[in-house]
Structures are given as C-alpha cells and as structure tokens.
Amino acid sequence: MPTFKLDGQDIPFEAGDTIIRAAWKQGIEIPHYCWHPGLSIAANCRMCLVEIKSARPMLLPILAWDDKKKDYVEATKPKLQPACQIETAEGMEVFSKSKQVIEAQSAVQEFLLLNHPVDCPICDQAGECKLQDYWLAHQTTSKRKETEPVHKPKGVRFGEKIVYDAERCVMCTRCIRFCDEVVGDHVLDMRERGNKNEICLSPGRELDHDYALMTEHVCPVGALTSRDFRFKARVWFLKSAPSVCNGCATGCNTYVDYDPRYQRVERLRPRDNPAVNAFWMCDDGMLSYHRFHQDRLLTGRVKSEGAVAEVGRTEAVQAAADALKSSKKLAVVLSAQHSNEDNFVVLKVGRDLLGARHVFLGALDPVASGWKGDEILKNADNNPNRAGATKIAGVAKLESTAALAKAIDAGEIDAVLSLGFAAAESAEVLASLNKVPHVSLSTHPGVLPLLATVVVPVATTAEASGTFVNAKGMTQGFQRAVLAPGGIKAAWETAIEIATILGHDLSMKKLPDVRAAMPALAAPATAPSAPPAPSAPAAGT
Amino acid sequence: MEPNYEALDDDGQLELPAEPMRLNMGPSHPAMHGTIRMVLELDGETVVDVDIQPGYLHRGFEKSCERGTYNQVFPYVDRLNYVSPMLNNVGFALAVEKLCDLKVPERGQWYRMALGELARISDHLTCNSAGAMELGAFTPFLWCIKARDYVWDILEQETGARLTHSFGRVGGMAKPPTEMFKESTLAVLPAVEEAVLEAESLLLKNRIFLDRTQGIGLLSKERAIALGVTGPMLRSTGLDFDVRKATPYLFYKDVDFDVPVGHDGDNYDRFMVRFEELRQSISIIRQVLEKMPTDGPVDCPDLRYVLPSKEAVYNTIEGTIAHFKIVMEGLKPPPGQVYSYTEGGNGELGFYVVSDGSGTPYRVRVRPPCFHNLQAAREMLVGDMIADIVPTFGSVNMIGGECDR
Numbered sequence: 001m002p003t004f005k006l007d008g009q010d011i012p013f014e015a016g017d018t019i020i021r022a023a024w025k026q027g028i029e030i031p032h033y034c035w036h037p038g039l040s041i042a043a044n045c046r047m048c049l050v051e052i053k054s055a056r057p058m059l060l061p062i063l064a065w066d067d068k069k070k071d072y073v074e075a076t077k078p079k080l081q082p083a084c085q086i087e088t089a090e091g092m093e094v095f096s097k098s099k100q101v102i103e104a105q106s107a108v109q110e111f112l113l114l115n116h117p118v119d120c121p122i123c124d125q126a127g128e129c130k131l132q133d134y135w136l137a138h139q140t141t142s143k144r145k146e147t148e149p150v151h152k153p154k155g156v157r158f159g160e161k162i163v164y165d166a167e168r169c170v171m172c173t174r175c176i177r178f179c180d181e182v183v184g185d186h187v188l189d190m191r192e193r194g195n196k197n198e199i200c201l202s203p204g205r206e207l208d209h210d211y212a213l214m215t216e217h218v219c220p221v222g223a224l225t226s227r228d229f230r231f232k233a234r235v236w237f238l239k240s241a242p243s244v245c246n247g248c249a250t251g252c253n254t255y256v257d258y259d260p261r262y263q264r265v266e267r268l269r270p271r272d273n274p275a276v277n278a279f280w281m282c283d284d285g286m287l288s289y290h291r292f293h294q295d296r297l298l299t300g301r302v303k304s305e306g307a308v309a310e311v312g313r314t315e316a317v318q319a320a321a322d323a324l325k326s327s328k329k330l331a332v333v334l335s336a337q338h339s340n341e342d343n344f345v346v347l348k349v350g351r352d353l354l355g356a357r358h359v360f361l362g363a364l365d366p367v368a369s370g371w372k373g374d375e376i377l378k379n380a381d382n383n384p385n386r387a388g389a390t391k392i393a394g395v396a397k398l399e400s401t402a403a404l405a406k407a408i409d410a411g412e413i414d415a416v417l418s419l420g421f422a423a424a425e426s427a428e429v430l431a432s433l434n435k436v437p438h439v440s441l442s443t444h445p446g447v448l449p450l451l452a453t454v455v456v457p458v459a460t461t462a463e464a465s466g467t468f469v470n471a472k473g474m475t476q477g478f479q480r481a482v483l484a485p486g487g488i489k490a491a492w493e494t495a496i497e498i499a500t501i502l503g504h505d506l507s508m509k510k511l512p513d514v515r516a517a518m519p520a521l522a523a524p525a526t527a528p529s530a531p532p533a534p535s536a537p538a539a540g541t
Numbered sequence: 542m543e544p545n546y547e548a549l550d551d552d553g554q555l556e557l558p559a560e561p562m563r564l565n566m567g568p569s570h571p572a573m574h575g576t577i578r579m580v581l582e583l584d585g586e587t588v589v590d591v592d593i594q595p596g597y598l599h600r601g602f603e604k605s606c607e608r609g610t611y612n613q614v615f616p617y618v619d620r621l622n623y624v625s626p627m628l629n630n631v632g633f634a635l636a637v638e639k640l641c642d643l644k645v646p647e648r649g650q651w652y653r654m655a656l657g658e659l660a661r662i663s664d665h666l667t668c669n670s671a672g673a674m675e676l677g678a679f680t681p682f683l684w685c686i687k688a689r690d691y692v693w694d695i696l697e698q699e700t701g702a703r704l705t706h707s708f709g710r711v712g713g714m715a716k717p718p719t720e721m722f723k724e725s726t727l728a729v730l731p732a733v734e735e736a737v738l739e740a741e742s743l744l745l746k747n748r749i750f751l752d753r754t755q756g757i758g759l760l761s762k763e764r765a766i767a768l769g770v771t772g773p774m775l776r777s778t779g780l781d782f783d784v785r786k787a788t789p790y791l792f793y794k795d796v797d798f799d800v801p802v803g804h805d806g807d808n809y810d811r812f813m814v815r816f817e818e819l820r821q822s823i824s825i826i827r828q829v830l831e832k833m834p835t836d837g838p839v840d841c842p843d844l845r846y847v848l849p850s851k852e853a854v855y856n857t858i859e860g861t862i863a864h865f866k867i868v869m870e871g872l873k874p875p876p877g878q879v880y881s882y883t884e885g886g887n888g889e890l891g892f893y894v895v896s897d898g899s900g901t902p903y904r905v906r907v908r909p910p911c912f913h914n915l916q917a918a919r920e921m922l923v924g925d926m927i928a929d930i931v932p933t934f935g936s937v938n939m940i941g942g943e944c945d946r
Binding site for chain 2: 113116117118119120121126127131132135136139140141142143236
C-alpha cells in the first residue's frame with residue numbers, strides 16, 4: 001500500500017483517499033466539522049487545514065508581529081489546504097501540528113464562536129459538542145470581539161422531530177448533504193451569507209422524511225436537536241452499550257445510551273458498521289427504544305375460568321410448569337422478535353425435553369403493523385430475527401401462528417409454549433389458541449399473551465445480551481444495557497426455570513453455556529470499536 | 542511477661558520478673574498523637590526495644606485521588622498534615638502546575654508564600670506548645686495556642702475556614718487576598734512574637750523542662766540522613782537542609798531568611814529549631830507582605846486549567862465552555878509524571894503525580910515527611926526511660942493524617 005507522511009508518521013492510503021480519510025482510517029483525527037466519512041466533501045468549515053510540503057510552496061504575504069521591533073513586519077506564510085479535500089499522493093508530507101496550522105485552527109475556532117450564544121447549560125449537545133471539544137483542544141483563549149453577537153432565530157420547528165437553533169449553527173451543511181445524498185430529499189438548504197447564514201426548509205415543506213433524526217446525529221453542534229431527546233438527559237450521565245436495533249431485519253448497529261442511575265434507556269444512536277448500516281439509522285429505529293419502557297409486561301398473568309389474575313413472576317413460572325406438565329402434544333412458537341439464545345432454549349425445552357413435534361414462528365406482519373421498507377435501510381420485514389429463529393429451528397421456513405390455530409382445531413395439539421408477543425394474525429383469527437393451555441413468555445402485551453393461560457414476563461433486548469441474525473444472514477451481538485425491572489429474567493433463563501420445575505436438567509446456567517450448545521451460526525459480526533474500514537460512502541443496503 | 546500470680550510466695554510478695562516486660566502504648570493513648578501504637582519492651586523503666594506501628598489513621602488518601610478531578614484533591618491534602626493544611630495545598634498545586642507547565646502570576650505566588658508561612662507558624666506553635674504541655678507546662682501551651690488562634694483568624698478571614706481551607710487551586714488560589722490581608726497579618730505578627738518570647742521565658746530556665754529535653758531522644762546526623770529524615774528534625778542534628786533554600790520554589794530565593802540548625806539532635810534542639818524557624822517565618826511574612834503587589838491577578842489566565850471568572854462564564858461562550866470542561870471533565874494535564882517537593886511543616890513534602898491525559902489523576906503518591914521521620918523514632922527512644930517517650934515522640938511531631946494517609 002502506498003504511504004504518505006503525516007506529522008512524520010507513515011500513513012497508508014488507497015487511491016482516491018483524501019488526507020483526512022486516510023488518517024481517519026488509522027484512527028488519527030484531524031479536527032473537522034463539515035467533513036463526515038459518509039458524506040460528500042464540502043470543505044467549508046476550514047478546521048482541517050493542514051500544511052503540505054511542496055517544492056514550490058505557495059507563500060502568502062502577511063504582516064507578522066515582531067517582538068523586537070515592536071511593530072508589524074512583512075513576512076510570508078505557507079498556504080494551508082483543507083485535509084478533507086486534498087487527495088493523498090505517494091510520499092506526500094503533511095503537517096497537521098505545525099505553528100501555522102495551530103494558529104489557523106485557533107482562528108477558525110474563534111470565528112465559529114464569534115456569535116455563538118451562551119447556551120451550553122441549556123443545550124442538549126453539551127458534553128458531546130465539537131465546539132466545546134475543539135475549543136479546549138485548539139483555541140483555549142477568549143475571543144477578541146466585544147460587540148453584541150448577531151442574533152438569529154432560535155427554536156425553529158423543523159417538523160415533528162427536529163428543532164433548529166440558527167445561533168448555534170456552524171453552517172457545516174452536513175444536514176443538507178445528508179438529506180440530499182443519503183435520503184435523496186432536498187428538504188433542507190441554506191439562505192443568506194456570512195453572519196446571517198442559516199439553514200432553512202424548502203418552501204412548503206417540513207423535515208418529515210424517515211431519516212430526520214439522523215440530521216440531528218450528524219450535526220456536530222447543538223443546532224439541530226431531537227424533540228424526542230430534548231431536555232431529557234445530560235449526556236455525561238449516560239453510559240452506552242453496543243446493541244442491535246429491534247426495528248427491522250436490517251439489524252442496524254446501535255449504541256443504547258442509558259442512565260445507570262435510573263436504569264433507563266434514553267436514546268439509541270447508530271454505531272458505525274460499513275457492512276450493515278454504514279453510519280445511519282432510520283427514525284423508527286432510533287425511536288424504538290421507547291418500547292423498552294413503555295407498555296411492558298412486568299408481572300405474570302394467570303387465566304382461570306375466563307378471568308385474568310396478575311401474579312408475581314415466581315408464581316407465574318410455577319403456573320407455567322403446571323400448565324405444561326400433562327401435555328402430550330405440545331407445540332412451540334418461536335419468535336422473530338427474540339434473540340437466537342431465547343429461541344434456542346425455548347425450542348430445546350419444548351422440543352427436546354417436553355416432546356413437542358410442531359414448531360411455529362410468531363412474527364409481526366409488516367403490512368398489518370403499518371411498516372414500510374425502503375431502499376435505504378428499512379427492510380421490508382419489521383422483525384429483527386426471523387432468519388435467526390428459522391436457523392435455530394433448523395428448517396427452511398417456519399409456519400406461522402395461523403397454522404398453529406388450524407392444528408389446534410384439528411386436535412393435533414394439546415398445549416402451547418410460545419415466545420414473544422408478536423403474531424402476524426389478529427386475536428380473532430387465532431381464537432382457537434384459547435382452547436388449549438398456553439404458556440407465553442413475553443416482554444409486552446400482544447396477541448400471544450392475550451390468548452395465553454399463563455404469561456411470564458421476560459427481558460427485552462436492552463435487558464439481556466444476545467444475538468440476532470439479520471436479513472443478510474449476519475449474526476450480530478447486542479449487550480445488556482439496563483437491569484430488567486422486578487427480577488424479570490431473559491426468556492432463555494425463564495424457559496430453563498420452567499424445565500427445571502418439570503424435572504429436566506439442561507446443564508445450562510449462563511449465556512456462554514447456551515452459546516456453546518447452540519448450532520454454529522455465522523460468527524457475530526459486530527462493528528469494531530476502532531473506526532471501521534470505510535467503504536464507499538453510500539449507505540444503501 | 543505477665544507476673545505469675547499463682548506463684549505468689551507465702552508472704553504474699555510479688556516477684557518482679559527478671560525478663561523485659563512488654564507493654565502496649567496506644568493507639569488510644571493521649572500522648573500517641575493521631576493514633577500510633579507502640580509495643581514497648583521494658584527493663585524496669587528503661588526502653589529496651591520499641592515496635593512503632595502506624596496505620597491507625599489510614600484513609601486511602603492516594604487511592605481516593607484517583608477518582609475525582611485534580612481540584613477535588615485539595616480537600617484530601619488539607620487532611621494530610623492537618624496542622625498546616627495550606628502548605629499541603631500549595632505543595633499539591635505546585636506539583637500539578639509543574640505537570641501542566643503553568644506559571645502562577647507574581648501576586649499569587651507571594652500570596653501562597655504568605656499563607657504557607659502562616660501555616661508553618663501554626664504548625665510549630667502547636668508542636669512546641671503541646672510538647673511543653675505534655676511535660677506539665679500548661680501555661681506556655683495556652684499562650685501559644687492563643688497566638689495560633691490569631692493566625693487562624695487571618696486564615697479564616699482569607700479562606701473562610703480555620704483548619705481545612707481547601708484553598709489551593711491548580712494555577713492559583715480560590716480567591717485573591719482580601720483587602721485587609723496585609724494590615725491584619727502585620728497586626729498579628731507582634732502578638733505571635735510575644736507569645737513565643739513568653740513561652741520561652743517560662744521554659745528555658747525551667748529545670749524540669751531542660752532535664753527532660755536536653756540529651757534525650759538523641760539522633761545523629763548520619764542516622765538522620767540514612768533514614769530519610771527531613772525538616773526541623775534533620776536540622777536539629779546540625780545539617781542545614783531546607784527545601785526552601787536548597788531548591789527554592791515560589792519566591793523563596795528573593796526573601797532573606799536563615800536556616801536554624803541544632804547541635805546534638807536531642808529534644809531540646811528540635812524544640813529550639815522550631816521556635817527559631819517560627820521567627821524566621823515571621824520575618825519572611827513581613828518581607829512577602831512588603832513585596833506582594835496590591836493589584837493584579839492571583840490566578841493564571843490559562844482557561845484550560847483555571848476556571849474563568851463568573852462574569853466571563855455568564856457572558857461569553859468561551860467562558861462557559863471552559864467552565865463546563867473544567868467542572869464536568871476536570872482540567873487535563875498533558876500525559877506525564879512529575880515529582881514536586883516543598884518544605885512542609887515537618888520536612889520535605891513531595892507529591893508524585895502521574896497523568897494519563899485525562900481529567901483524573903492516574904496516580905498521586907505523597908512523600909510524607911512524617912513517615913520518614915517516624916522511622917527514626919525507634920532509635921531515639923531505645924535506651925531512654927519510659928517517661929521520655931512522651932517528649933521525644935512529641936518532638937518528632939508525627940501527624941497521623943500525613944503519616945498514614
């Protein structure tokens with residue numbers, strides 16, 4: 001691989017790489033606002049200026065302060081060039097920490113803060129704001145301007161999800177480019193010049209496409225804020241767990257940002273993975289974290305003679321074992337919403353230990369749940385793990401819950417062990433499930449828990465570690481972020497508990513035991529923590 | 542060895558055992574300042590051997606420093622040598638400033654010297670007067686502590702706290718000097734001088750005091766050096782080593798002062814060295830107050846390390862960012878390590894600070910003068926009488942907070 005020198009260090013590059021991208025691949029950051037690895041080059045922030053050694057340097061005449069003469073004298077300085085725009089060449093020598101570069105960075109930073117409002121205490125970006133970070137790293141002085149800053153519109157509604165603050169904006173145009181290049185919707189643009197520069201909506205439009213929250217994510221400052229996350233949490237109190245989105249079969253890599261004090265998930269944001277989601281996520285995915293806390297099943301439910309009683313989790317587990325005890329013709333319903341581990345253990349308990357001969361799959365129906373795929377990230381299937389559940393069952397295709405209802409009607413089944421809340425059909429269609437004892441392990445209320453005799457609450461993907469197989473057949477792992485409320489355990493642990501009460505020994509206690517017993521799926525391809533090897537900036541999958 | 546009660550002879554007479562008696566002294570003994578345990582081996586009343594066991598005041602100070610920001614260390618260092626907290630504050634601030642390559646403005650440096658020397662006065666007054674009290678001389682104790690209270694009044698006026706000031710900051714001090722600092726300090730110094738003079742007049746012609754200090758608790762110059770003894774204890778053996786003279790920091794090279802030394806390294810010499818140092822401190826303070834500018838900044842203006850003024854925080858974005866970064870993440874010295882040392886109340890107070898570039902110290906190690914001085918105590922006690930333990934140990938001036946950390 002050809003190399004060039006950056007501050008004396010050899011950096012390999014591929015043909016066509018710019019200086020900043022080649023450095024970024026090596027984990028070296030050249031400070032920047034407008035450049036984004038997934039977007040086109042704008043070169044408008046001027047923060048990434050570097051000095052490039054040349055045989056014929058372009059020298060700019062300047063007036064430099066001379067300390068001895070106590071006066072300005074004529075001098076020259078090399079012309080600096082934006083690292084985000086200049087392509088690398090073999091043997092090129094680049095200096096990103098020379099005196100001129102440091103001066104330029106400091107000057108750019110001073111300009112960017114010239115009219116910036118004193119908003120940090122009320123700004124959601126504080127703590128992860130590039131203006132703050134780069135001020136500490138590259139400026140560290142106060143501005144020299146003493147006049148009133150230029151005031152611009154604040155709190156402008158950019159649609160249902162985004163609020164824009166023009167005063168905080170550094171006009172990097174990342175949001176405009178994101179909408180143009182990734183979404184293909186020119187809904188944002190820029191108006192006026194200089195001090196009065198601001199981002200605006202296309203006439204008659206709102207920022208209402210499916211990737212609006214991404215504009216907030218690419219914003220390096222607090223200009224665009226998400227109405228969902230606004231004023232909810234301060235980012236320095238949050239911790240992150242690498243995870244995978246539950247929203248659809250694409251399996252976008254995410255970080256689950258949670259507040260460890262309250263054990264509450266506060267937001268999802270994309271985790272870079274060029275093989276899956278590049279740098280992006282859709283709005284539905286980013287908002288899917290609400291599911292972790294909203295409308296959860298927190299207690300067990302036992303139905304007897306038509307009445308539903310709420311019971312503690314332990315009693316529910318016992319009731320579940322009782323319901324399955326005398327079954328001779330059990331059916332197992334796996335879930336496209338649950339991890340491979342959950343599906344595997346439920347299947348093992350149902351089929352291998354309790355002798356079930358019928359296996360079905362509970363999955364959401366995209367059409368019925370109002371889901372639409374697109375060409376960017378959103379898969380047509382809104383179940384994150386249909387492929388995984390099918391693989392676990394070891395068949396080409398699993399029959400749906402409608403087939404289960406038919407089988408019950410035909411008298412082939414005398415009990416059901418189901419995983420998850422999801423079923424493609426409505427409760428009316430599946431009414432036959434009422435006829436037999438039915439144990440449902442579920443995170444949320446849904447069709448299956450509604451039709452169950454015994455419901456045992458289980459943990460969501462934020463509360464347990466596991467793996468999903470996405471539509472491309474990639475196995476991706478997610479890690480537990482928060483603790484499950486009220487002693488709730490993962491579905492696989494719950495299934496083992498039920499089996500133990502029924503007198504079976506699974507010799508599996510912990511997640512590694514389960515994974516060791518599981519059939520080999522494709523090796524988990526979670527994103528590396530270092531900057532991923534970037535592919536073409538296109539985000540389509 | 543316990544006396545054998547069963548072997549009482551017919552007269553009911555108790556046989557004194559011929560072997561040395563083992564006696565436990567402390568940790569809850571009034572003379573074992575700051576909880577020290579001594580296991581004595583006694584032959585009659587003569588100390589044959591003594592096992593000195595520190596550690597009863599261990600607070601995990603060094604480990605505690607690894608979880609906050611650099612400025613959050615100051616309350617901890619207050620509690621090292623808690624008789625002269627300001628010296629510790631300044632010592633730690635200098636260490637971090639060395640790491641960050643910060644230079645504190647002139648006024649701030651003079652201010653640090655003045656407050657530090659006031660702390661030294663408080664330290665020596667406490668040590669000497671408590672030592673005298675333990676020998677039965679209560680009056681000099683009361684007079685000296687009265688003078689110490691005057692000193693603490695000034696420290697309270699400047700810092701808001703009499704004892705644990707937490708007043709040092711990386712790159713400066715928490716507040717600039719008050720308007721009446723010079724005036725009130727100059728007013729107090731004569732009272733201190735008078736108290737010292739009166740205390741001396743009561744003690745130095747007192748047979749009991751002299752008998753119990755002169756020739757007692759001897760420490761040779763060679764052994765003192767070998768054991769790493771510093772401060773007044775080292776100087777009492779006749780060596781004129783003082784960090785303020787040997788490697789001057791702040792503006793100590795610009796003030797005129799003497800380093801008093803003793804001859805024999807006995808209790809009397811240590812006592813006298815401390816009283817003389819106290820007078821030197823007073824002289825230093827007078828010079829400092831004369832040279833300290835009345836105007837100008839106390840804090841280094843580098844916003845990376847020093848909190849901006851509230852006015853700047855509320856009105857400029859740079860001030861807000863600086864405030865946010867320093868408060869939420871802590872100031873971030875460049876990665877590296879330093880050893881920085883100053884003359885504390887009891888000798889060389891060293892801070893070894895390692896930075897990994899984050900806002901939290903990677904390691905803070907203290908070289909407490911007391912710990913090394915305490916090493917010498919065994920040699921000073923062996924051979925003397927049991928009653929000599931009290932004045933000798935008192936003159937070592939072991940401060941538990943610093944020794945055990």
